[in-house]
Amino acid sequence: MPTGCAITSWAAALPEQVVTNEDIMTLFDTSDEWIVTRTGIRQRRAADGPFVSPKPPSSPPGGMGTTAQLATRAASAALERVGLTGADIDLLVLCTTSPDQLVPATSSPVAHALKIKGGAMDLNAACAGFTYGLVTAASFVVAGAERVLVVGAETLTRITNWADRTNAFLFGDGAGAVVVEAAPGESSLLGWDLGVDGSLVELCYADHGGPGMVMRGKEVFRQAVRVTVESATKSLERAKVAASDIALFVPHQANVRIMDAIAERLEIPKDRTASVIGRTGNTSSASVPLALSEAADSGRLSEGDLVLFAGFGAGMTWSSAVWRWGSGGG
Amino acid sequence: MAPEETFDAFKQCAVEVLQVDPSKIVPEARFAEDLDADSLDLVELVMALEERFGVSVAESELEGVQTVGQAYELVASKL
Numbered sequence: 001m002p003t004g005c006a007i008t009s010w011a012a013a014l015p016e017q018v019v020t021n022e023d024i025m026t027l028f029d030t031s032d033e034w035i036v037t038r039t040g041i042r043q044r045r046a047a048d049g050p051f052v053s054p055k056p057p058s059s060p061p062g063g064m065g066t067t068a069q070l071a072t073r074a075a076s077a078a079l080e081r082v083g084l085t086g087a088d089i090d091l092l093v094l095c096t097t098s099p100d101q102l103v104p105a106t107s108s109p110v111a112h113a114l115k116i117k118g119g120a121m122d123l124n125a126a127c128a129g130f131t132y133g134l135v136t137a138a139s140f141v142v143a144g145a146e147r148v149l150v151v152g153a154e155t156l157t158r159i160t161n162w163a164d165r166t167n168a169f170l171f172g173d174g175a176g177a178v179v180v181e182a183a184p185g186e187s188s189l190l191g192w193d194l195g196v197d198g199s200l201v202e203l204c205y206a207d208h209g210g211p212g213m214v215m216r217g218k219e220v221f222r223q224a225v226r227v228t229v230e231s232a233t234k235s236l237e238r239a240k241v242a243a244s245d246i247a248l249f250v251p252h253q254a255n256v257r258i259m260d261a262i263a264e265r266l267e268i269p270k271d272r273t274a275s276v277i278g279r280t281g282n283t284s285s286a287s288v289p290l291a292l293s294e295a296a297d298s299g300r301l302s303e304g305d306l307v308l309f310a311g312f313g314a315g316m317t318w319s320s321a322v323w324r325w326g327s328g329g330g
Numbered sequence: 331m332a333p334e335e336t337f338d339a340f341k342q343c344a345v346e347v348l349q350v351d352p353s354k355i356v357p358e359a360r361f362a363e364d365l366d367a368d369s370l371d372l373v374e375l376v377m378a379l380e381e382r383f384g385v386s387v388a389e390s391e392l393e394g395v396q397t398v399g400q401a402y403e404l405v406a407s408k409l
Contacts, residue, residue: 038370218373219389225377257370261377 004187005141006327009084009179011077012293013070014280015047019157021169028165035169040256044172044281046157066100070175071153072113074289078149078177079114086115089179090145093136094122095129095152095285097314098159102208106153116149126204127252127313128194129285130176131321134309137180138189151177152285161212170255171213172281176289183327190306191239192321193231197223204314224254224312225261231320232266232310239306239322243267246322247305248295252312253277253287262310274300284313301325336409340402343378347371357399365398372401379405 020043021032035041047070071094079085092114094107099122111120125132130152137148153175160171200223204215228251236243249268251259256277263273274291283290288311295301303326310320341355348367361367367375372395376387379401385408395401 038368216389218369218392221370221373222377222389257374261374 003142004183004185005138005180006183006188007178008181009078009082010293010296011074011177012290013073013175015045015173017046017048018043019046024169027162040277041281042278047155047173067096067098067153067155068100068106068109071110071151074175074177075114075149075151078179087117089116089147089149090118091140091148092116092120093133093150095133097124097126097284098154098156125317126315127284128311128317128319130288131309131311131319135192135321141182146182148180152289154284154286159206159212167215170282172283174280174283174286174290176286176293188324190322191235193234195318197316200316221258224258227318228262228310228312229265231318235320235322245306246308249308250274250288250291251310253291254282343382347375347378355398359398360396
């Protein structure tokens with residue numbers, strides 16, 4: 001039984017509705033320059049599918065929508081790309097921190113829409129979720145699964161407090177998906193690290209029935225840089241590679257200044273870092289697959305390239321992984 | 331470390347992080363108005379200082395730090 005695995009497909013899905021910084025300026029006092037210099041974000045997307053909860057009194061221009069729709073769109077595209085259908089999938093792992101309902105898991109309707117033959121579950125590790133999902137998928141392949149569909153999908157605009165001028169401009173909606181398949185030879189997952197520090201819950205949270213996301217931005221910045229650098233360093237050590245061996249760094253896209261601070265400390269240059277945050281904002285679990293898809297589609301990845309994934313999020317959670325890109329085989 | 335050396339090391343961090351001329355790093359210099367540094371620059375500076383001096387600065391201690399002198403006092407008091 002092969003325990004190797006490979007990412008054999010990927011795809012992204014973004015809602016059509018664009019919310020620019022000018023749009024954000026209609027909600028409270030801020031400026032494009034202020035937002036761009038602090039975060040690198042120029043625009044983000046807002047999904048516009050049907051509601052499952054009442055629209056808050058203050059909301060962005062455009063609509064709200066469903067995580068399930070975005071997840072289904074990205075996943076379908078990833079399957080189609082390599083001629084697969086849901087019947088070929090043993091497990092769907094939907095990484096999200098903005099499920100459409102409390103019960104059931106959002107992966108249930110998504111699995112139905114995709115006609116997944118195997119099981120389906122949600123995975124919530126906040127913005128570190130997708131890398132947790134990749135490590136999970138690789139582990140399931142070791143356990144005998146042939147194909148695992150890993151999706152990161154979020155409708156954060158639905159849990160954003162649009163009256164909060166300190167963070168409302170950060171969040172956006174979107175989804176990305178990858179297919180992880182069993183492959184002969186060595187695993188593509190060369191080294192990984194998952195972590196959590198639950199004493200930092202107050203740094204970033206959103207309560208049921210509350211006004212939306214509450215975040216202590218400056219402290220999140222500090223902690224995020226510190227834990228992500230530590231985690232990535234561990235993964236590189238476990239993979240027995242150096243940062244200079246990494247062809248592409250795909251960090252969680254929370255804020256370009258956090259991404260830059262992490263890359264700088266790891267000594268990974270900008271031209272080897274994937275970045276989509278300028279046009280997507282912070283899409284939590286969707287950010288890594290969105291950035292990965294764009295990089296893969298633009299030809300930035302070749303067979304055998306080493307990819308360093310890293311994420312950090314509310315919790316605080318963190319995750320990192322060194323993955324050898326390609327169709328598999330050691 | 332003599333106070334002079336400490337301030338020099340502090341200055342080095344500030345110049346690197348804030349990307350300003352060393353001559354601008356004087357105690358009265360205000361981060362926002364004089365050094366064009368925003369709140370995230372200050373967070374990055376404090377991180378660099380923590381790493382450089384091996385000290386720990388709590389989030390609450392950053393409240394009200396608006397000048398180079400105040401930032402320096404904060405770090406120096408921990409040495």
